[in-house]
Amino acid sequence: MKQVLEYLEKNDKNKTAVICENESITYEELISKSKLVGSNLINKVKINEPVIVFMDKGITTLEVFFGILYSGGCYSLVNPEFPQNRIKSILNTLEAKCVITNIENYEKAKEVFNGINIIKCEDLVSGSILESELENIRRSKLDIDPVYINFTSGSTGVPKGVVVSNRSIIDFIDVFTNLFDIKESDIIANQAPFDFDVSVKDIYSALCKGSTLLIVPKKLFSSPANLLDYLVINNATTLIWAVSALCLITTFHGLDYKVPTSVNKIIYSGEVMPLKHLKIWMDKLPNVRVINVYGPTEITCNCTYHEVDRSRTYVENIPIGKSFPNEKVFLLDEENKLVNTPNISGEICVSGTCLSLGYYNNKEVTDKVFMQNPLNNKYIEPIYKTGDLAMYDENMDLFFKGRKDFQIKYMGHRIELEEIDTEVLKLDGVKRCLTLFDEKKSKLWCFYVGEVTKEDIISFLKVNVPEYMVPTKYVKLEEFTLTKNGKIDRNVLKEMIK
Known part of the structure; x- marks a missing residue:
């Protein structure tokens, strides 16, 4: 029976496993620290019980992830930047008994997770490794046991926690790494937050092949020149990135400043890639493999792929x-x-x-x-x-054709538009509201009836939902036009957007 921890343990112990800015750790050090964390959690975590990890991404976060798995639990990263209401909603769903954080976020954790056992990760890397106890836990585990729980948007306003098992990760990552020729020599530049399933491909592809995971700090994505410097200095070879991150560089003409020539694979997902942005990347990197992958969190990362053919003319989308x-x-x-x-x-x-x-x-x-x-x-x-x-073309390739309901993909995140509506309606003075997505311009529009201002809604949402769920356009109406069935006529609003 295979578990993801076997990925970790089979690699060259002296190889650099992870780099994050000026820090790095070998596979031997990562295993040792993860086992220490696991040993210290044995009497605090029950088998398959979720443990909240309240930290930003980093080397220590990975030590905590794997330590939780060694102890028999599963992990769920909660971003400390999330609004308290969303964090509490996630906590209510998980019913977690234990939260692991670092010194930096400890005080905030005490405020948010009142009455729950909060452990500083710095206190989990002392003492001895309990090899026998950890091995007994391993023997009791099944490949269908959960590894992580990632939260996606929910139409009722309550985020949904997707539970992913050992078997699903292993079956996908083994195929993914072989299909796209990810090797031990690769340096995989991690763009995605660790609570976003794109990061699963970064983390477990690196472990599977013994590659090096290069964690790219979030702050670099506000400075394309510094971001490119970081990729070049660290010889990044593989970008498994959201479309929005790749377009950030091309929008600001970053590749005119510096080209990361070591990159040989770009695997993108999350949104439709604008062809003009894709062309810039392919022109600057004439030998790079470019792959479009698709799939929701619920099916473990991705379920379809298409490798871009340089000899083919793509009329519409990839x-x-x-x-x-x-x-x-x-x-x-x-x-x-x-x-x-x-x-x-x-x-x-x-x-x-x-x-x-x-x-x-x-x-x-x-x-x-x-x-x-x-x-x-x-x-x-x-x-x-x-x-x-989706629909097939004459070659039986699938083309994405949008959402069946009102869930959209925006800035690499899957969002239920109704969740935004649910939150806006909680604001006193709002009578009705409806959020639409302008796919061409990639903007969220909030239409509402009430006595509040645009600024009131923005201020309210910023403390209740993640920043990527706050609309950028607002239209105050006297009343909504209704269909014959008494529903808001969305077509009228769509015309207003045009």
Whole structure:
């Protein structure tokens, strides 16, 4: 039975495992510190129990992640920059008994996690490694046991915690690294926060192949020149980045300043890549492999991919391509019938060991989207209905065609627009509201009826939702135009955006 910890332990002990600014750690040091953390947590964490990690990304955060796994638990990173209301909502879902933080965030943790056991990570790297006890825990674990819980937006205003197992990570990462030729010599530049599933590919690809993980500090993304300097100095070879991060560099003409010539693989996801930005990267790096990958958190990172062909003319968008090996990706129409004809849209559905274990402590929502394959009445075959629409072209490549509902992808994050509406309506003075996404200009629009100002709404949202969920455009209306069914007429609002 394989576990992700085996990735960690099979690598060259003297190899640099992680670099973060001026710090670095070898695989031997990472294993030792992780086992120390695990040893100190044995009597504090129950098997498969979630532990909140209240820290920014960094080397120490990885030591805590793996230490929690050694102790038998699973981890859920909560960003200290999140508003308190969102943090408390996550806590209510997890019902966690233990929070691990660092000295920097300890006082804030005491405010937010009142009455819960809060442990400083600095106190977990002393004492002795309890090898025998850790080994007994390993023997008791199953490959379907959870590794991490990442939270995504929820339409009711309550974030959903996606539970991902050892088996799902291993099956995906083994294929991912082999397919895209990730090697021990690679230096994988981590862009994504550790609570965002793009980082799962960075972390576990590095562990799987014994590569070096290069953590890129968040602050560098506000300074493209410094960001490029960092990539060049550290000889980064692999960028598994969100589209918005790649476009940040090209928008500010960063590649005219410096080209990270060591980069040989760009694997992007999260949004549709604008072709003009993609062209800049490919012109500056004529030998780089560029791959578009697609997939929601619920299916462990990605389920389809398309490698960009330099000899091909892409008229519109880059396709999301075909399914990864050992994953079945197919389209269903509104009557749950198979769509396999080009140019007809259907909902993307996925089956295979890539499927997560559902939403933590939320059976009702889990049962709505994780279900028996309606095309199979012979045996149990769970599938996940993504809510994303796609259609095949003549080559049977899939092209993304938007959301089935009102969930969108913005700045690399998946957002339920209704969650924003739910929060805005909590503000006194707001009678009705509706949020729309202008996909062409990549802007969130908030339409509302009430006595409040734009500034009132912005101030309120900034303490209740992450920054990427705060709209940039606001329109105050006397009243909403309604359809004959008494619903807000979205088409009228869409015309106002145009």
